[in-house]
Amino acid sequence: MALTGVLRPGFAQVRVLSMEDALVHYRDRIGLNVVSTGDDGRVYMKAYDEFDHHSIVLRECDEAGLDMMAFKVENEIALKEYEEKLLKEGIAVDHIAIGEQPGVGRRISFVAPTGHRFDLYAEMELSTKGPLVKNPDLWRTEPKGMKALRFDHCLLYGSDVDGTKKIFEDILGFTMTECIKEEDGTLIAIFLSCGNKAHDLALVRHEEDNKLHHVSFLVEDWTSIRDAADIITRYDISRDIGPTRHGITRGQTIYFFDPSGNRNEVFSGGYSFYPGDPTRVWEMPNVGKAIFYYEQQLNDRFMNVVT
């Protein structure tokens, strides 16, 4: 099947308490490239293996957390179609003008039942620092820090997980690849994919809405996770947990926090998902293994600390 509709996560706009500290973290430690800085102070960044103009936007603010997560859709026709469908479901849609972020076409924007703002767009200019395409070497200049390949997914916390799930499945064409379920069928955590990845967006049930659990970056392999851990210790980055592996998605992972307290992940691996694959289900007694396959138990910080 060709990839249609919503193609992939496009970018996340993250609030940081100090831009100076955030830059050191995202640029020098995670290894993103700074693409440009806006007149309003927002900094646009991308991983070395991404083609589009940017995938992470940092905005200095007196609060931490996530402003919005955006997905790239196939084309303008799809964008219009999603707008109609959202409106038909009674969901308010905002229009964000071309160029509100550099290189980005018009966006439509809505707030999901879990309180999170999501944007959709069809167009983004290519970065001049994107991967090589002619007799392409691995990279233009050697990757830095943790050598993040791309912005990969977000995990978000909010109360009406079922409501947000419905929008992503019924309107935006996502599939639930995996979930954690209570005995009575209540969904505690859901993992949604719009393509062939094990997840592009994950949601966890939590009493407070519009919370960020983590912004995740893909790295090449398990060895890269070790190298990330070395960097975390060397530069005294606040570590949450890992290196370890998830039962869910099977990804290998390490979690840490940016200097404003937003959780980041670098991960590698995970299975491929294809349309028609059944949903993998974790029952509550196995939730420890689902989240941390080796530790086989949850920790309070991972479950409760969000921005």
Added chain:
Amino acid sequence: MAGHKNIFFKKNMTRHTKKEFRIFIEGHDDQIPCPGDKSVLKNMEMRGLTHIAVGCRGGGCGVCKVRVISGAYTISKMAVGKVTKEERKLGYALACCLYTRGDLKIRLIQI
């Protein structure tokens, strides 16, 4: 009554001092040595002390919130939603953003 004295500063101005002070936690007997250039939370963690919950360590999540009852201190950037301006005046702070400039008496609070 000494009262708390909080000297605002930006993270990068590094007015931290290496000098060691003591932290007293209300209702606990121990005196905890704490150098002025380590956050109170980091210092507790390094000593294996678990009085204060450890979250993001970056002033964003709010789980390490405490109240300084007396003593001089500085704080680095904290999320305003976690400690409001009014609370700051009353000595509330996030332990991960809290640096001693003198002996501190701290009250633990349940989040």
